[in-house]
Amino acid sequence: MLKLSGRAASAVLCAMLFAIGTTASAASIKEGLKIAFVPKQINNPYEVIADNGGMEAIKEFKGDGKVVGPSDAGASSQVSYINTLTTQRQNAIVIAANDANALVPYLKRAMAQGIKVVTFDSDTAPAGRQLFVNQANAESIGRGQIQLVSKLMGGEGEFAILSATPNATNQNTWIKWMQEELKKPEYSKMKLVKIAYGNDDDQKSFVETQGLLQAYPNLKAIVAPTSVGIAAAARYIASSPYKGKVAVTGLGTPNQMRAFVKDGTVKAFQLWDPGQLGYLAAYAAANLASGAITGKEGESFDAGKLGKRTIGKDGEIILGPPTTFDASNIDNFNF
Known part of the structure; x- marks a missing residue:
């Protein structure tokens, strides 16, 4: 059996703890998290696919998910939904913002009450959220x-x-x-x-x-x-x-x-695949709400079937590059 000196053993233990601490696993997610998705527009086909991806992820980690939002994509149309979700004490709000600045005061109020805010697809100013899940660069x-x-x-x-x-x-x-x-x-x-x-x-x-x-x-x-x-x-x-x-x-x-x-x-x-975008946003929100990550650059977390993901500058997480679809490949995709 290999024996280590006290100093070496301490170094190995620190390395192990660092490895554990920098990548949050699926087991880090708390059960029963209340996570609400707020699309730009409730009946937008793209948004429906994205939100369904989010609900799929929430079911996987045994959370309580729902989708609420406006029927129009106006700048202020999402405000009342944010306010209601804040009153309901959701653990996290995942939102595709209709406006970069108009929603910030209301999202800041939600965060002040301990609700985690993740934007996806369309960002707010950084002050309005903790993480932004971007489709691609x-x-x-x-x-x-x-x-x-x-x-x-x-x-x-x-x-x-x-x-x-x-x-x-x-x-x-x-x-x-x-x-x-x-x-x-x-x-x-x-x-x-x-x-x-x-x-x-x-x-x-x-x-x-x-x-x-x-x-x-x-x-x-x-x-x-x-x-x-x-x-x-x-x-x-x-x-x-x-x-x-x-x-x-x-x-x-x-x-x-x-x-x-x-x-x-x-x-x-x-x-890109909007379902995967919503799926990734849900996992980001769940890890944030569970305290497994804080939103700092360099932190990593497990995103289910999408694997390990790392937080970049300004809290940005990138899904991946877009695909070009044409007659030669379009029948290979179903979303």
Whole structure:
């Protein structure tokens, strides 16, 4: 049997304790945690998938989960839900923020009462939460959208962006990086003519698509970095004379976009798995609420089937890079 000196034995013990302390295991999660998900919009298909992923995770670690939220994606529409959840003394609130700043005072009040706050999909200012679970690196998403649309429109011509709401944190961050990518010499023949807002509403996004095509007769592409927007734009283009002439791309789910890929309206688009995003956010919230992590950079925790995850700068946890979907692979995915 190997014998260690007192000093060596102490060093080994410290190392073991450090290893245990820096990575929270699934066993670190308390049972019965009350965790509420607040989507941007309760009936948004993307949000439903994300929230279902969260509920799946909560069931795994034997928590008590629920989804509550507004039917519109307005900046202040989530406030009353935050206030109610605070009164109900939830252990954690997991929220996709409609506005980076408007929700902060209410989320700070929740945190002051011991409720843990995790943003996912769309962040608040850091003061409004302890952790942010991001789909992918915002810069890579934004730049990737320009790289993709450039291929689809042959590297030249006019294009427009159909966004969600003017205050959506994630949309605005991606668009900022899209504009940065456009500054590169290889995109000198491409021109962004308009950023339109469909407010994550199907009908408004549909009408905005129509307006863009009427206002810019030479438009070659529409980029919609929102699952509601890309589906609405594709639906309009599919039954119009613009089909095959105006490219539609952006961020959407394979299930909602499959028919448009099959009929040739959409050649390619991108996304991550929103179910996994919600799943990861639930595990982050549970570890936080259990005291297994505090939200500091460098801490790690077990996220069930997604494995070990590490907290980055400013409390950010990244799910992973997006996938490009097209006719060759779309039938391999079901979400």
